[in-house]
Amino acid sequence: MNGVNSATHALKVLNVSQLTCLIPKTQHWKKIPNFIDRIAYLDIETTGLSPRYSHITTIAVYNGTKVHVFVRIH
Secondary structure (H helix, E strand, C coil), X not given: CCHHHHHHHHHHCCCHHHHXXXXXXXXXXXXXXXXXXXXCEEXXXXXXXXXXXXXXXXXXXXXXXXXXXXXXXX
16 A cells, blocks of 8 residues: 555544644644544643642643643642
């Protein structure tokens, strides 16, 4: 099976792992409409950029219908 046929088959059976290996990273966003009902949006907030001194303060996940928020309480 050539690359185009492999990618077409992966899209048809919704094999995201295979599809992302077959399509350049710069083109991944074009497949969003095919997976819109399976996508979750993730937002992670931290106190800074230092792995040693910073920590996660909030994680939010939107699944297309509901937002789930997880907040670190001191």
